[in-house]
Amino acid sequence: MLVRISGEEKNYPWGSKNLIQDHLGLGPTNQTVAEIWFGTHAGGQSKLVSSGKTLAEAIGSKLSFLVKFLAADSPLSIQVHPNASQAKAGFAKENAAGLDLTDPKRNYKDDSHKPEILIALSPFEALCGFRPRAEVLEIFLAFSESEARFGELAALAATDANIEEIFSDLLEDQLLAERFSSTVESLNPDSLADQARALVVGLLDKYPGDTGALVSLLLNHVRLAPGEAIYLPAGSLHAYLSGLGFEVMAASDNVIRGGLTSKHIDKAELRQIADFSELAKPVVTTKKLAEGLVEYPVAASKFRVYRAQITGSNLLADIDLPAEAVIVCVSGEVAVGTSLDQREVLKKGEVVFVSEAKKFSLSGSGDVFVVMGS
Numbered sequence: 147m148l149v150r151i152s153g154e155e156k157n158y159p160w161g162s163k164n165l166i167q168d169h170l171g172l173g174p175t176n177q178t179v180a181e182i183w184f185g186t187h188a189g190g191q192s193k194l195v196s197s198g199k200t201l202a203e204a205i206g207s208k209l210s211f212l213v214k215f216l217a218a219d220s221p222l223s224i225q226v227h228p229n230a231s232q233a234k235a236g237f238a239k240e241n242a243a244g245l246d247l248t249d250p251k252r253n254y255k256d257d258s259h260k261p262e263i264l265i266a267l268s269p270f271e272a273l274c275g276f277r278p279r280a281e282v283l284e285i286f287l288a289f290s291e292s293e294a295r296f297g298e299l300a301a302l303a304a305t306d307a308n309i310e311e312i313f314s315d316l317l318e319d320q321l322l323a324e325r326f327s328s329t330v331e332s333l334n335p336d337s338l339a340d341q342a343r344a345l346v347v348g349l350l351d352k353y354p355g356d357t358g359a360l361v362s363l364l365l366n367h368v369r370l371a372p373g374e375a376i377y378l379p380a381g382s383l384h385a386y387l388s389g390l391g392f393e394v395m396a397a398s399d400n401v402i403r404g405g406l407t408s409k410h411i412d413k414a415e416l417r418q419i420a421d422f423s424e425l426a427k428p429v430v431t432t433k434k435l436a437e438g439l440v441e442y443p444v445a446a447s448k449f450r451v452y453r454a455q456i457t458g459s460n461l462l463a464d465i466d467l468p469a470e471a472v473i474v475c476v477s478g479e480v481a482v483g484t485s486l487d488q489r490e491v492l493k494k495g496e497v498v499f500v501s502e503a504k505k506f507s508l509s510g511s512g513d514v515f516v517v518m519g520s
Contacts, residue, residue: 147501148488151201151472153182153215154190159408165217165390169267169476170495178219181393184472184497185212189255189399192499201499205470210519211449213472213497214393216264221349222386223407224273224358226419227260229380233400236415251410255399261446262395263377263430265453265515266370267476270389273365274376275425276309281338285363288339292331295322309364310422316360317404317413323357326350341367349406358385358405366428373453375430377444381421392476394517396448438462452516454508456480461509469519470501478512 161180167173170182183190186202186209193200202208228236237257245252264272286300302312316322327347333340342363349359365383368376378384385406403409404416432440435452438460442451454462456478464485473482475492483489484503492498492514500506508514 147205147499148482148484148486148490148503149204149499150195150490151184151192151497151499152195153184153192153497155179156181156183156190160218160220160222162217162219162390165219165268166215169390170215172495180217182215183212184214184474185209185397187212187256187397187399192497205499205501208397209470209472210397211472211517212395212397213474213517214395215267216386216391216393218386218388218391220352221388221406223401223403223409224361224383224385224405225401225403226383226416227262227378227380227398228254228400228402228419230259232380232419233257233259233398236400253400253402253410253412253415258396258398258400259380260396260398260400261377261379261444261448262393263375263442263444263446263451264386264391264393265375265442265451266372266389266391268372268390270370270391271387272368272370272376273362273383273385273387274368274378274428275366275382275384276364276422277366278424278426279303279309282309282312282364285339285342288333288337289330289343293322293326293329295319296330308422309424310417310420313361313364313420313422314417316364317357319357319360320355323350323360324355326360353406356405358407361405366425368428370429375432375442376428377430377442377446379421379445381419382425383420392474392515394449394451396446436462439465446520448520450518450520452518454480454514454516456508456510456512456514458511461507463507464505465507467500467503467506467518470499471506471516471518473498473500474515474517476513476515478510480508480510480512480514482514483507483509
């Protein structure tokens with residue numbers, strides 16, 4: 147099977163009026179577009195372009211993964227995703243409590259874990275995992291010169307105190323969030339501390355008094371160039387700040403939020419789910435498989451992600467297809483052919499689902515992402 151599929155658009159407030167629209171050639175719009183989902187998840191189902199039938203109906207099953215375009219014009223919430231056992235337990239607990247799946251107070255929309263990778267399609271900023279302790283201490287000490295509360299936090303960070311304790315203190319310090327912008331003075335613009343200060347001030351400008359802005363001090367502030375990626379396993383605290391990205395995750399919509407949002411916040415559940423270990427290297431290192439073909443190797447059991455860059459002199463022929471796949475064109479024009487003599491030519495933003503064939507080939511001139519189940 148080789149079929150063109152459409153995605154389901156999501157118009158969340160933090161989305162953009164131009165990032166996805168310009169990238170996919172959708173034309174101008176006054177409506178924000180935050181995400182476009184491709185897959186079989188009940189929260190956003192793909193349809194066959196030819197018939198309008200849902201992909202789930204066409205294949206008689208559900209995909210283990212979900213693919214998205216994501217555009218952030220404003221920061222997304224500080225959030226975390228559960229592992230498999232946490233998701234099953236949380237989903238069952240909320241079902242037993244009688245919470246409808248559409249209830250805004252739900253954390254768990256399904257019983258699946260949600261590891262995810264985000265690959266930048268434009269310059270992209272994100273918060274991802276906890277900084278090394280030495281960086282946290284450096285920031286707190288610099289801030290303590292103008293705000294005594296950070297002297298207390300610096301003393302705590304200088305001990306063997308678990309980062310969870312410092313995290314909890316910041317997450318509950320409403321007074322510090324309200325006074326931060328007026329008490330913490332600007333420092334050397336090139337210093338780590340001043341960069342962290344600017345980030346917090348910017349977040350508080352969008353979310354006044356929100357303690358989630360303070361939590362950003364503990365997290366790696368990552369700036370991705372197009373093609374670079376971050377991987378977020380279960381428990382990894384994160385927030386996307388700005389930019390256009392290509393996202394792949396296990397087929398789940400489970401999100402536990404701790405701040406920077408008007409949606410439901412559950413600080414207690416977030417503390418239960420979060421992994422408080424340091425993440426010294428948040429950016430994924432790609433693995434070259436062939437000329438023009440790289441893998442984004444991540445420890446996810448539900449999907450594998452590849453990028454193919456095709457030119458007139460570099461086609462990729464007879465690639466093994468061990469599982470069903472979604473192929474997304476992000477630039478140029480690429481022809482997808484299968485060992486069953488099927489062929490579709492994709493332009494930027496167009497997507498196909500492929501299965502049953504043993505092999506597929508890519509030709510033309512452009513870039514595609516290939517997402518396979520595993």
